[in-house]
Structures are given as C-alpha cells and as structure tokens.
Amino acid sequence: MVTPGEGPLAVFDLSSERDVFALRRSGRNAAEALGLERQDQVRLATALSEVGRDRLGCDGLTATFTLRADAPRALVVTFEWAGGTAPTPEALALAARLVHSARYESGEGRGRITVEQPSPVRDASASTDRAVRDALRRHTSSTLADDLRAQARDLIAILDETRAQREELRRLNEELEETNRGVLALYTELSKELEETNSGVLALHTELDEKSRQLRAISEAKTRFWTTISHELRTPVNAVVALSRLLTAPGSSPLDDEQRRQISLITFSGHTLLALVNDLLDVAKAESGQLAVVWAEVDLRIVVGQLTGVLRSTYPSQDVVLVTPDPKTLPVVVTDEVLLTRILRNLLSNALKFTEKGEVRLELAQDAAEGRSRTTFTISDTGVGIPEDELSRVFEEFYQVPGLHQRGYQGSGLGLPYARTLTELLGGSLTLTSTPGTGTYIRVILPDRPVTAAAPDMEEREVGL
The missing domain is CATH 3.30.565.10 (Histidine kinase-like ATPase, C-terminal domain)
Known part of the structure; x- marks a missing residue:
C-alpha cells in the first residue's frame, strides 16, 4: 500500500x-x-x-x-x-x-x-x-510471474551491459598491448642506437686521449731538444763573444781598420746568436712551466731608454724613424723587467726589420680594468704589412711570412711567438692587426701585480737587448 x-x-x-x-x-x-x-x-x-x-x-x-x-x-x-x-x-x-x-x-x-x-x-x-x-x-x-520476468529482463540487460563493457575493455587492452609492443620496439631500437653512439663516443674519447698523449710527448721532446741544443750552443757562443772582446781590448795586439771591422761583425753576430739561444731557452721553459716570473718595480724610463739606444744603433737607417714616448711621462710599473724588455725588443726589432720608409712608433698608456691597473704598449709601423691569409700563422714557431720584403733579414721566426708566450706568462695579452702596404699595429696589455720576493738566476735571466 x-x-x-x-x-x-x-x-x-x-x-x-x-x-x-x-x-x-x-x-x-x-x-x-x-x-x-x-x-x-x-x-x-x-x-x-x-x-x-x-x-x-x-x-x-x-x-x-x-x-x-x-x-x-x-x-x-x-x-x-x-x-x-x-x-x-x-x-x-x-x-x-x-x-x-x-x-x-x-x-x-x-x-x-x-x-x-x-x-x-x-x-x-x-x-x-x-x-x-x-x-x-x-x-x-502485476502478478508474481510478471515481477520475475521484469527481474529477468533487468538481469539480462545488466549482463548485456557487462558483456559490452567487457568487450570494450578487451579491445582497449588489445590496443594497449599493441601500443606497448610499439613502445618496447622503439625503446629497443633507441637503446641499440644509444649503445652504438656511446661506443662511438667512447672510441672517440680513447682516440683523443691517445692523440693528446702523443702531442704531449712530442711537445716534451721538442722542449727537451731546444733546452739541450740551447745549452750546448751557449758555451761556444759565449767563448766567441769573449774572444772578440779580448781582440779589441786595450793592450791587445794592434789591428788595422779592416781587422777591427771584421771582429766587430763577429762580436755583433755572436750577440745575435746568444740572444737567439736565450729566446729558445725561455720558450722551452715557458712551455714546460719552468720560467719563473720575478715581480718588481720597473722604471720604464730606463727600459725604454736602453731599448732606444740599442735599436737605433742596430738599425741605423736614415729612412726609418724610431719614435718613443717622452721619458718624463713614463711611469714605474710592477712587472718582470727581463721579460718585458724581451717582449718590447722582439716587437720593435721586427717592426724595424720590415719597415723601409716611415716610422716605427712605441706608445704607452695606463688604465684600470676589473679593479687592477694595467699598462698598454702599442707598437705601430709603416712597413710592408702582413697579408690577411697569413695573420693566423705569424704566431707559429719558426714560421716566416714569405716575400721579397725579407730584404735579407732571415730571422728565426720566433719573434712574435716568443713575445706572445712571455706576454701570457705575465698574465697579459698580445693582439696584432695588419694591412699590406700600410703597416702593422700590435697591442700588448700587461696587468700590474704585487711585488713578490724572488731571487732571479742572473745567468739565465740576463737582460738581453
């Protein structure tokens, strides 16, 4: 009811x-x-x-x-x-x-x-x-039979829905299984490719390590060779220079003008060869990490004055003027005097060698960068210049730019590489730009450093001009 x-x-x-x-x-x-x-x-x-x-x-x-x-x-x-x-x-x-x-x-x-x-x-x-x-x-x-039939219909409907859901679930499971197979195949393929790539990378690393080891061995052998040859050459060259000085010293046997001229040529050549030997030793030491830097206060008036006197006597051309800063404007800096002198000597010598007319100019400026003072040396000339395709090779050891501009100055090809090696040893940088027929412009930037106590080896670190 x-x-x-x-x-x-x-x-x-x-x-x-x-x-x-x-x-x-x-x-x-x-x-x-x-x-x-x-x-x-x-x-x-x-x-x-x-x-x-x-x-x-x-x-x-x-x-x-x-x-x-x-x-x-x-x-x-x-x-x-x-x-x-x-x-x-x-x-x-x-x-x-x-x-x-x-x-x-x-x-x-x-x-x-x-x-x-x-x-x-x-x-x-x-x-x-x-x-x-x-x-x-x-x-x-309704009768009891009607109710039972209604329940049976409901049960059948539920069974139909359940079967439809089961079929849908089976279809979804098949799709999922197929997807899983595809993913597994892709994963297997990617894993294989990754393994092959890793094997290739490992082989490449091994090859690079071997090449690096060989390059280090070659570099060490080259350094040992330079050091040995330089030491072997130094003794006879010093003997030649000393004997030539004795021949021209007061109290020695009288010499005529021609003999004095020839002995002066021997003395000059001996000094040139001795400077080359010292350069070779310094390059070898710098590459092996054995060239020590001795920081001290350096009076640039003295350094530039000595360089000017020596270079003007070495390259006495009337057509080329060596222009240097006014000594009164030159400051005192903290650097290594021996290495700085050799850097400037090599760069100025190169400029004078390959400038037929005009001037070679040395300029100096000071500023601050990253909280530290620094000194910039600029060497410019009006010489023959360097072709653009040769600029990337001028810092290679023993390389010389070919051409008629050599004018008989057959150097060692160590000037620029040697100067840059010493500049980097002092924590600085050396950059070069050049235009054929116009000249070359070189900038050397050296940071000032605190003075540290270090005793130089006077035999090995003699200032060679």
Missing part, C-alpha cells in the same frame, strides 16, 4: 512478498525519474528488494522514500520496524555493495535501515521532486 506524504515522497507498508515486489518496481521507477543510469536503477531496486525480503515479517515494517535537499543530494529509503531485531549480516552487506550506503540503527524498541543513492542532479528543484513523487505513485497491477 502506498501512502503519499508531504515530507516524505511515499511510504510503503510491507507485509507480503507482493509488497516487496511493488517496492522494487517503485524504487526502480524513482531511480529512473531521478536520472540514474540503468545499471544504478537495477542496483537500487535489488538492494531494496533484498532488505525488504530480509525484514519481511517484522511488525510495522515500512519503507519511506525521501529526497535529501542539502548537499550531497540523494534518494533516501528508510526501512523501520518494531521490535528492534537486527537484520542478517548477509542482506545488509549485499545492500551496502549495491548502493552508496546502507546503515543499520536501533533504539527505543525499533530498528532502522537507511539506504542512500546519490542523485546525478546536484541542484534541488521542484520539477525533480514532482517527477520522483509521480513515479512512486504510479502503481500497476
């Missing part, structure tokens, strides 16, 4: 199997009106049927339908009976599995089971309540 109410949507009195079947049909109708999916409709109807059948026979058994208005919105069916006897655990557990919740409560001689199923409609509306209420009021007469 169905009794419509103002608060509740409907109240069912349950006293027979037919009432339980009616409850099942009404629960299914209410779930459909509420918008639940077909599977959830059958679940709710089955849960109500199981609880009603389990409690059938209890005094005053009723089932009350309500819609909870507050969130979360849900269809609530409450079973109540007198006596407070507990339901069987199996029935309550089955109902709890089919719907969102099924709770049992007892007190004051009464028992209560509350079944809840959430509504897909989140907002409360009068039209939804009216549709559910009308569905509960709708009552059609």
Whole structure:
C-alpha cells in the first residue's frame, strides 16, 4: 500500500512478498525519474528488494522514500520496524555493495535501515521532486510471474551491459598491448642506437686521449731538444763573444781598420746568436712551466731608454724613424723587467726589420680594468704589412711570412711567438692587426701585480737587448 506524504515522497507498508515486489518496481521507477543510469536503477531496486525480503515479517515494517535537499543530494529509503531485531549480516552487506550506503540503527524498541543513492542532479528543484513523487505513485497491477520476468529482463540487460563493457575493455587492452609492443620496439631500437653512439663516443674519447698523449710527448721532446741544443750552443757562443772582446781590448795586439771591422761583425753576430739561444731557452721553459716570473718595480724610463739606444744603433737607417714616448711621462710599473724588455725588443726589432720608409712608433698608456691597473704598449709601423691569409700563422714557431720584403733579414721566426708566450706568462695579452702596404699595429696589455720576493738566476735571466 502506498501512502503519499508531504515530507516524505511515499511510504510503503510491507507485509507480503507482493509488497516487496511493488517496492522494487517503485524504487526502480524513482531511480529512473531521478536520472540514474540503468545499471544504478537495477542496483537500487535489488538492494531494496533484498532488505525488504530480509525484514519481511517484522511488525510495522515500512519503507519511506525521501529526497535529501542539502548537499550531497540523494534518494533516501528508510526501512523501520518494531521490535528492534537486527537484520542478517548477509542482506545488509549485499545492500551496502549495491548502493552508496546502507546503515543499520536501533533504539527505543525499533530498528532502522537507511539506504542512500546519490542523485546525478546536484541542484534541488521542484520539477525533480514532482517527477520522483509521480513515479512512486504510479502503481500497476502485476502478478508474481510478471515481477520475475521484469527481474529477468533487468538481469539480462545488466549482463548485456557487462558483456559490452567487457568487450570494450578487451579491445582497449588489445590496443594497449599493441601500443606497448610499439613502445618496447622503439625503446629497443633507441637503446641499440644509444649503445652504438656511446661506443662511438667512447672510441672517440680513447682516440683523443691517445692523440693528446702523443702531442704531449712530442711537445716534451721538442722542449727537451731546444733546452739541450740551447745549452750546448751557449758555451761556444759565449767563448766567441769573449774572444772578440779580448781582440779589441786595450793592450791587445794592434789591428788595422779592416781587422777591427771584421771582429766587430763577429762580436755583433755572436750577440745575435746568444740572444737567439736565450729566446729558445725561455720558450722551452715557458712551455714546460719552468720560467719563473720575478715581480718588481720597473722604471720604464730606463727600459725604454736602453731599448732606444740599442735599436737605433742596430738599425741605423736614415729612412726609418724610431719614435718613443717622452721619458718624463713614463711611469714605474710592477712587472718582470727581463721579460718585458724581451717582449718590447722582439716587437720593435721586427717592426724595424720590415719597415723601409716611415716610422716605427712605441706608445704607452695606463688604465684600470676589473679593479687592477694595467699598462698598454702599442707598437705601430709603416712597413710592408702582413697579408690577411697569413695573420693566423705569424704566431707559429719558426714560421716566416714569405716575400721579397725579407730584404735579407732571415730571422728565426720566433719573434712574435716568443713575445706572445712571455706576454701570457705575465698574465697579459698580445693582439696584432695588419694591412699590406700600410703597416702593422700590435697591442700588448700587461696587468700590474704585487711585488713578490724572488731571487732571479742572473745567468739565465740576463737582460738581453
């Protein structure tokens, strides 16, 4: 029997199997009106049927339908009976599995089971309540066989849906398996390629290490050769220079003008060869890290004055003017006097060699960079210049730019490499630009350093001009 109410949507009195079947049909109708999916409709109807059948026979058994208005919105069916006897655990557990919740409560001689199923409609509306209420009021007469057939149809529908879901799941699993096979094949291919790449990189590293070892061995052998040859040459060259000085010293045998001229040529050549030997030794020491820098205060007036005197006497051309700064403007700097003198001597000598007319100019400026003062030496000339395709090779050891401009000055090819090696040893830089027919411009930047106590080897570090 169905009794419509103002608060509740409907109240069912349950006293027979037919009432339980009616409850099942009404629960299914209410779930459909509420918008639940077909599977959830059958679940709710089955849960109500199981609880009603389990409690059938209890005094005053009723089932009350309500819609909870507050969130979360849900269809609530409450079973109540007198006596407070507990339901069987199996029935309550089955109902709890089919719907969102099924709770049992007892007190004051009464028992209560509350079944809840959430509504897909989140907002409360009068039209939804009216549709559910009308569905509960709708009552059609049916026999037990009709109810059983309806249950069978529901079961078949559920089985069809389950089979369709299983087929869809199987199809998705096949697609996933196929995707996994593709991913695995791609991973295998990438792993193989990566392994081959790593093998190639490892082989390349091994080859580079071997090449580096060979280059180091060659460099060390070259340094040892230079050092040995330089030491072997120094003794006889010093002997030649000393003997030539003795021949021209006061108290020696008288010499005529031609003899004096020839002995002066021997002395000059000896000094030139001795300077070359010293250059070779310094390059070898610098490359092996054995050339020590002795920092001290250096008076540039003395250095530039000595260089000017020696170079003007060595290259006495009337067509080339050597221009140097005013001595009064030259400061005192902190550097290595021996290495600085050799740098400037080599650069100025090169400029004078290859300048037929015009001038060779030495300029000096001081500024600060990165919190340290530095001195910039600029050597410019109006000589033949260097072709652009040769600029990358002028710093190679023993390389000389070919051409008629050599004018018989067949040097060693160590001037520029030697000057740059010493500049870098002092923590500075040497840059060169040149234009054929116009001249060459060289900039040497040397940072000032604190004075450190170090005793130079006077034999090895004699200032050679």
